Amino acid sequence: MKIAQKGASLRLEGDVPVELDWDGRRWRIIDMPTLLGIGDDFLYLPMITHPPVPWTGWRFTARCEDTEETYLFDLRHTAGDSYEVLRAFE
Numbered sequence: 001m002k003i004a005q006k007g008a009s010l011r012l013e014g015d016v017p018v019e020l021d022w023d024g025r026r027w028r029i030i031d032m033p034t035l036l037g038i039g040d041d042f043l044y045l046p047m048i049t050h051p052p053v054p055w056t057g058w059r060f061t062a063r064c065e066d067t068e069e070t071y072l073f074d075l076r077h078t079a080g081d082s083y084e085v086l087r088a089f090e
Contacts, residue, residue, distance in 0.1 A: 007082055008085050009021045009022075025065070026065045027063060027065070029060045030070070036056065036057040037057050037077075055076055055077065058073075071089060072089040
């Protein structure tokens with residue numbers, strides 16, 4: 001597993017990621033991305049004093065166009081088309 005704190009950007013088609021720019025390289029998404037995160041409408045129990053901060057992101061498998069490396073990525077949305085790569089599994 002590669003742990004990466006580098007920023008990334010996604011290109012979406014119809015609200016679904018199709019391409020990732022990360023680590024100075026372009027990655028083509030080769031599976032159906034899965035939406036991750038905790039939405040604003042998450043039901044919290046009244047006894048929880050510190051509920052988690054809502055966030056969204058994606059999980060998908062992508063292949064580097066230059067090197068043919070393939071990773072499973074977990075990304076968290078930060079702003080606009082910017083994302084934080086949480087994990088990248090070989």
